[in-house]
Amino acid sequence: MEAGADFQDPDGIGALDDLVDADAGTDDLGGTDREPGRDPEPHGSERVMSKLWHVTLCVSGAEAPLKEVRRGLEQLAHDHPFLLTSRYANDHAEIRYWEEARDLHDAAAVALRLWGEHRSSARLPPWKIVGLEVIDRETYHQRIAEGYGPPPAAPVGVHPF
Template sequence: MARGVDGTSTSGLPLWHVTLTVAGEAVTAAELRTGLERLVEERPFMLAVKYSADRAELRYWDEAEDVDDAAALALRIWGDHRASCELPAWRVVGIEVIDRETVHVRGVERPQTPLIVAGVAPF
């Protein structure tokens, strides 16, 4: 899945900006941050990861034929990496998958609130 930081695709597939929110029983911030940093190492395309004791929000670009495929892949990320990253047994509570054009329109409408912020950080 080759892609640029700005959401440009090198494979010719459409790009989708994904925001996945997971939540569950509270865990210690240090434990969660360590797991999320492992997730970023395993999935280096993550743009931003925000977290609190009982929820996390992952933002990234993904390549997929259509929005259905991008959403299906997003729904699997937490579960696919739970054991290897030692993530809590949380459930997906929200997902947003939007096309590149919509990201750019929103960015123009809200320049003071960027959609893309790199790194792992608390809410």
């Protein structure tokens, strides 16, 4: 899946936003947040520009074998290429990734469908969504700079808690 034609990422950092230096307070590549706006199209109409949203999705349910949970999350990461990191136990998991969307409502809607839409194809446990956080890049970087953001991402991939 590629970024839409209206996606503005001049720094070329995209999903690398999760790889920040917490001590520095900004992303390593000098990225800046872009405010949503309007970009005129060639024929005078306007389109809404997309921006990046950091999503944390938490799911929970009946215990499942760890090997099956890991395999399902690895398949989800393959199916959803913007998945950054997943942490899991036998009865819950946390998935973190960047989503491109025009606003928070669209990013949250995609996140709320993610588990259910991939449950069969990735053979994920029949868990329910128990938590969702969607924040913009500016808020994400502010939290990291202030030292209270999400735990630093383990190397990209699927990891036990």
